Amino acid sequence: MESEASLPAEADTVIVGAGIVGCNLAYQLSELGRDDIVVIDQGPMPTTGGSSTHAPGIMFQTTEHKILTKFAGYSREVYSRLEGQDGEQAYNRVGGIEVARSDERMDYLRRRVEWAESWGIPDPQILSPEEVKEKLPLVDSDQIQGGYYSPSDGQVSGVVACDALAREAMENGATFVPHTRTEDIEIKDGNVREVVTENGTITCEDIVVATNIWARQLGEKIGVHLPVVPVEHQYTVTESLEELSDNQVDISNHPLFENYHNVSGDKAKRLLIGPDRPILRDQDNAMYFRTHGDAYGIGSYNHESLVPDPEELGGNDPNGEQGSIHEFTEYHMNNATHPDRQEKAPRQASNELLPATDGADLDYKYNGMYSTAPNGLPVLGPVEGYNGLWTAMGSWVTHAGGVGKAVAEWMVNGVPRLDDERIDLAHADVNRFDAHEGSWDFARDLGAEEYRMIYSIVHPKWVWTDNQRDIRRTPMYHTHKEYGAELWAEAGWEEPQWFESNTDLLTEYADRIPERGDWEGKYWSPIEGAETLNVRENVGLHDMTSFNKMEVVGSSAGEFLQYLCTNDMDLDVGDITYTLMCNQAGGVRADITVTRTDDDRYLLLTTGREVGNNHVAWVREHSPEDIVVNDVTSDLAAMICTGPNARKVLSEIATTDLSDEEFPFYTSQQFFVKNVPVTALRLSFAGELGWELYTPSEYGETLWNHILEAGEEYDIRPYGNGALNALRIEKGFRLWGDDLHTEHNPYEAGLGWAVDLNTEFIGKDAVAAAANGDNIEHKVACLTLDDEDTTVLSHRPIFDGDEPIGYVHSAEYGYTVGACVVYTYLPPEYAEPGTEVEILYEGTRYDATVREEPLLE
Structure with a gap:
């Protein structure tokens, strides 16, 4: 598809960017009945010159992120329905294998099986080294401990998919306009009016920015600071290998070859060839591999973060230079520059795993770019304050089919869906970001951090420690530091997870706090349990300013x-x-x-x-x-004083009667706590007697200290988010985004x-x-593990026999009930109290039982 359409004067919907995301979105919108769609791009079509052009197209579907796995699974379905101009299916279902070179990585691969079971990826398997070699004969099995095999993984050429999607969309009435650079978006009275391009303007109702690495520049023009940044990684293709000599392929007769070659040069001879065997990842060395006929492609994230300034990217040069590609840096292939992987250079790791590549020349090599956002998830949806402005960015070929479907449903029917099922996109919403995240300093550093963590074994509670910390401090920050708070970054806030000052509570409560294993015990302290029990039996004070x-x-x-x-x-x-x-x-x-x-x-x-x-x-x-x-949020400091002795503490310093008769549950009053004005709410997310107290931020530290001083005779203790989560889950209080969401x-x-x-x-x-x-397809269920000394983490599958029936939405040990508490959604017949199920966690099945909720009245 090489469109020659000119820019129309108006349209209902304009999509800026004809890469894999824009083409998927145009296709899905046209399938839902929108026909007045115009897609514009600065490059030729379908080989626009963006990351969809140079990407090798490998699709490993499984991640711990549900939405990414669901997006990938849907993308596979879409690409499998597409037919390329050569008459072949666009998707190459060759399977994917991820290998482990360490015990820690092998444990991680077993987790991937569990995530695959949770999210519905078919037939996930753990392979022995010998079984890996059966499927990938060039792998040196002595280098690995095993692998994770997903038979439905595979590869799709971004160019082939873009072409097929665009042709389908054009049949439904969409128009594609190449060689048209977008220069601005006109906004009037909060409504989008027109897209300004180098070839004229187009009036429209909806605009979708789907430009990925160029998204930040366009956003800055209209005052929308999108923390989407380009990052570089390396891709190379070897010379012909004797070991693959029976797989020579001449692709020059492919209908898209000339178009592809005009933009990408001779590497199109390799990039347009699909793999003939499973795609491969060596995550211990941040590398991936796929065949290109009789050559092997080698991709490397195993180097220091390279984050180019978006303002210096430019566009695609008419003479063939791609804005999404930088010159290959030999140094980063031949030296160990990744801060977490100093043992060996990428080329050495490749030669060890695939000895056939040892000594082979690299015929094609480049630093390709993709885009990333602070939490590693796409940036989707309608932009607050700009009616008609949408984003669909921060996505790769792997997930673009799902992104296109979800955003199209969102635009046409008001709710994101995949396969007629709602999908919650809260963690991928464009409006999730705080003001500081739009700064280039923050976006650059967090983009680099996200890049550094790709292919790392990342714990679900991990937070970054080196960059962009201490940005947002609650008024009680310095007091928290004095009490030895373990501070984690949450939306930029420095929030206590537990307080080292409460270590002495372990003397009293240690026998009620089970030890945890290596994985679930990371980023956890038994102090969390002690703080929980102290609130249940005494009184505690929690900083909730960030709510x-x-x-x-x-x-x-x-x-x-x-x-x-x-x-x-x-x-x-x-x-x-x-x-x-x-x-x-x-x-x-x-x-x-x-x-x-x-x-x-x-x-x-x-x-x-x-x-x-x-x-x-x-x-x-x-x-x-x-x-x-x-x-x-920032105007008011907020805290909750809660526990059986909360009334006694606050009555010492409040200028109002806190009795049940004068201050009933679920009512609010305004009064003073000593010399601090407060708005007090008689409720508690911890589920004990308590008051939430709100005061202008400048009074926050004073109020906090007043309460701590008044509570000394009652042994009041500050407590962190770890204890709050344990407190709320025992009471059955939902946490939005975990066990409560739009699905x-x-x-x-x-x-x-x-x-x-x-x-x-x-x-x-x-x-x-x-x-x-x-x-009513599912109902919430509260489970407790039968083994009272075991704790599990979220996102693990729940089984009835061999049938997965749900997954763990949230879990935390209930220190008062004496068991791990799990919240999930199950088919209604399984959600009845007394039902026995199993949870697969870290390779072991644990018996669990559905309970009446709440566990604590």
Whole structure:
């Protein structure tokens, strides 16, 4: 497909970027009925010159990230349906093998099997070294301990796929315009108006930025600071190898060869050839491999991070220079420059694993670019404050099919879906980022950090330690440091996980805190358990400043919140209610507490971390013009004093009566704590007697210290997020983004009591159907492990016999109930209390039983 279309004057939808993401999105939008679609790109088509052009196209589907694995699986299905111009299926289903050279990596590969079972990747297998060699004869089996084999993994040429997707989209009415550089986007009154290109302007309703490595430059032009950065990695193709001499392929007669060759030069002779055997990854050395006829391709992430300045990338040169490719740096192939892999150079690692490559010349070699974002996930969805502006970036060939489908469903039907099933994209939402993440300094350093961690064995609790720390400090930061807080970065906040000052509590509670194994014991301290038990039996103080806080203000604020929320919002001043926000399909968009603080003013409290910003964007997106939505997260310090002695502590210093009669549960009052003004809410995410206290940030440290001083006679202790998670899970409180998200409706989540069907709200029709028993495919289930000394982590599969029936959404040891508590969603017949199941964790099956919730009243 070499489109010669000229730029039209107007269109409903303009997609900027005709790489693998843009082509997938155009195809999916056209399949959903949109026909007035224009796709523009600075390069020729289908070989645009971006990363889709030079990528080797390997597709390993399995990761711990559910959305990435689901995206990859859907992409495989899409590419398998496509036919290239040569009449062959676009997807090469040759299987994928990841090998281990260490005990630690072998354990990691077993985890990959468990993630594959959780996410539905078919037939995952662990192979012995000999079995790896049977499938990949050139591998030296003496170098490895085994491998992970996914039979449905494979490879797709980005150029072949882009061509096939574009042809399908054009048959449905889409237009592709090559050789057209986008220069700006015109915004008026918060609405997109037109795309400005070097060849003219095009008026439109929706614009999707799908430019990946060039995304940041375009965003900066309109004041949207996207933390998407280009990073370089190396790819080479050997000369012809004698060991592959029976696999010589002449690709010059391929219908796309001339187009590909014009942009990529002679390496098109190799890149257009699909592999004839499983693709291969040596993650211990950050390398991957695939055949190109009688040559081997060698990809390396095994070098120091190379993050070019987007402003210096330029575009694709008319003379054939690709903006997505930099000159190959021999030094990075022949020297050990990766900070975590100093043992051997990439070329040495390749020669050890594939001896046939030893001494072979490298005929084609380049530093290719792809894009990455701070948490390594795509950047998708509608941009807050810019009606009609969408993003679809930070994605590779592996995941682009799923990204295209999810974003297309989002644009047309209001909810992301794959295979007619909702998929939660909170962690990939474009609005998840905080202000500091848009700076080039932060984006560059975190892009480099994400690159460094590719192919590393990353623990789910890992946080970066070297770059971009101490950015956001709660007012209690210095006090936390004095108490020996273990600080982790959460959305830029430095948050305590536990406090070393509480080590002495282990003397009292050690016998109730089981030891943990090597993997689940990483980034964990028994102090978390001691802090948990101290709160249950005494009193604790927790800093919750980072939880997102909004004020909704206006004469019609109550009516607006009624439209937004599932519960009855007819509140008196001082009343609090727990409610949900749902999307149009009835999925839980957020759980929040709403406090009416004045006649026309409400305080909304919701999840923190990176997903909290999505909720702020959602509220603003739906607010009418006469409503003001203020994000007051940074304006207010927040803390919770909770535990059986909480009333005694606060009564020492509060200027109000804290008795049940004068300060009932789920009400709010404003008063002073000594000399500090507070807004106090009688509720507790820890599930014990307690008050959440809010004060302007400048008073936060003073308030914190007042409470600690008043609590000395009651042995009050600060406690961190580790203890809070253990406290909340025992009480059955959901944590949005973990065991509560848009893939489930309120009745599946066991939160039907937070729905009032006598009110009108977003998603009511779907929620009402669920209330009548429709759309209930899974139900929340609370499990405890039968082995009281074992703790598991999330994302592991749950079985009935050999049948996977769900996965662990969240898990933490319940120090009060004396067992590990797991929250999951199971088919309704399995969610009944007393049902016995098994959880596969670190290669061992553990018996677990469904329990009545909550475990603690």
